[in-house]
Amino acid sequence: MSAMHVPEPPVVLDRREGPYGEVVLRRHGELLQIIANGTFLMDTSDGRSERLLVDAARDALAPGRDRDGARPSVLIGGLGVGFSLVHAVADPFWGSVAVVEREPAIIDWHRSGPLRDLTCEALADPRARIVEADLVPYVDETRDTFDALCLDIDNGPGWTVTDGNESLYSAAGLAACRRRLNPGGVLAVWSAQPSAIFEETLRNAGFTRVRTEEIPVVRGVPDVVHLAARGA
Incomplete structure (x- = not known):
């Protein structure tokens, strides 16, 4: 009788205390995983949702859109394992790609750590830049403007990673x-489930063309992307 295969336990590659608590990078088989305060955030298994989030924002922009001859700009909320960044940089549609990430450890893992191989080419692209900041105050305080905002920092408007993120999905944050x-x-806002309440909040915040697109998943209910536009 052959021995039963026992999966290898995850191996911690780095563990740090960041400004918002503990952040861990670990390897589990072939996957790299990010854990924050004991809660699984993301891994390198797929990335389909992250890529579709960026594509949904692109497709929702007016065809052939440019400003004074410049290609559109996109701000991505959350670096994670880098899927959104890599996908956006690979698309010549975008003239500039900014990523806001609040965890210094995650930025370090991409610049010189285990995640470097995933994003080094994208980060070397002159169109790309990382902004080390908390997205919630950043969108309120910066004077930079963009053609698209892609937010993927939570599991959705009703399922935030930290309590402070809730304000981003309020009328004032939107x-x-x-x-x-x-x-x-x-x-464009990624979510693990649709929310009619969030759609109404988007409209109350002055957005138009509010709609929700489903993202099929292997099992369970589809993820969604909430889309809304600023009037011309």
Whole structure:
């Protein structure tokens, strides 16, 4: 009788205390995983949702859109394992790609650590830049504007990673997101489930063309992307 295969336990590659608690990078088989305060955030298994989030924002922009001859700009909320960044940089549609990430450890893992192989080429692209900041105050305080905002920092408006993120999905937080958009720009928010309440909050914050797109998953209910536009 052959011995039963026992999966190898995860191996911690780095563990740090960040400004928002403990952040861990570990390897589990072939996967790299990010854990925050004991909660699984993401891994390198797929990335389909992250890529479709960026594509949904692109497709929602007006065809052939440009400003003064410049290609559109996109702000991505959350670096994670880098799927959204890599996908956006690979698309010549985008003229600039900014990623806001609040955890210094995650940025370090991409610049010189175990995640470097995933994103080094994207980060070397002159269109790409990382902004080390908490997205919630960043969208309220910066004066930079973008053609698209792609937010993937939580499991959705009703399932936030930290309590402080809740304000981003309020009327005031969404109004700040709207100010960060150029006229005709698009906001795309990833979520593990649809929310009619969030759609109504988007409309109350002054957004138009509010809709929800489903993202099929292998098992269970589809993920979704909430889409909304700033009027021209």
